[in-house]
Amino acid sequence: MRTTRLVFAALAAATAVTTVTATADAAPQEHFRNYVALGDSYTAGPLIPAQRLDPLGCARSTANYPAILASALRVDSYTDVSCSGADTSNMTAPQSVPLGVNAPQFSALRLDTDLVTLGIGGNDSGVFGTLVGTCPALRPTDPSGNPCERHFTAGGADSIKAALTNTQKSVQAVLAGIHARSPRAKVLAVGYPRIAPASGYCPSVLPFADGDYAWLSSVEEALNTAIENAVEADGNASYVDTFTPSAGHDACAPEGAAWINGQDTLLFTAAAYHPLPEGMAGLAGIIHRQLAG
DSSP: OHHHHHHHHHHHHHHHHHTOOOOTTOOOSSOOSEEEEEESHHHHOTTSSSBOOTTGGGOOBTTSHHHHHHHHHTOSEEEEOOOTTOOGGGGTSOEEETTEEEOOGGGGOOTTOOEEEEEOOTTGGGHHHHHHHHHHHHGGGOTTSOHHHHHHTTTSSOHHHHTHHHHHHHHHHHHHHHHHHOTTOEEEEEOOOOOSOSSOOOTTTSOSOTTHHHHHHHHHHHHHHHHHHHHHHHSSSEEEOOTTTTTTOSTTSOTTTOOBOOSSOBTTTBOTTSBOHHHHHHHHHHHHHHHHO
8 A cells, every 4th residue: 555655646746846737547558568776775765664675684675666667657677786885886796785795786686677777876885874974073163154065075086976987887787688588678877866955054963064065066976977987988878867857856855855864763663864755656757758758
């Protein structure tokens, strides 16, 4: 029942973005038979009930955007191998997680796979983990300034953004690997939704210095650009922009409107700094709308 409710929420999200009437019966004209979802925690949905056990350490939800999308599309088969903490290397190499191992994600791809969603890149070079692990601790040193941005640009160049050149190359290699294993699949590379608001601050939710909010968004935009550039260089995949349509659904948005959780882990709801159930429904709606277009 929960997944069914989220399917309707996803379709409603697509309606809100496009101002076009949508219902649960408004499926894309193309019918996808075998759908495979690849990705990291922004795909897996840590702590969103119910958590799967295959393996438990991946913190993969049965109500993440791939699950909602699979139901909305009425696919014949659906395989989700996304895993929290995954980076591009875990497409071809196993990933050790608490209480188990997640097999290389490419092992789910088949010749008859006809739809693949890929949400990866944020963990390459430790981008997300570095930001979350560093910036909140720097806020007390200059609450209204930009201490985290200064920290990562102390050498005259932005070390976080500089690492994204390699991320772009890695994502492009992943896309090539998908095509080689599933040559007939429609491949969607899904970007990351907005975390910080375009204006305003909510330090009790996002404990970054006021001046670092804009920089945090610029890093996320640069990451999404790297993914989009990888798609353009590949030439056989499509990019799904979730940053633009998630405006107003950042972590600072009111309860019910927010798609991203803040600094406090919410058991049975969402991990810190990760999508909420509403966010998963919203992302599924954006992807569904692109497929329908």
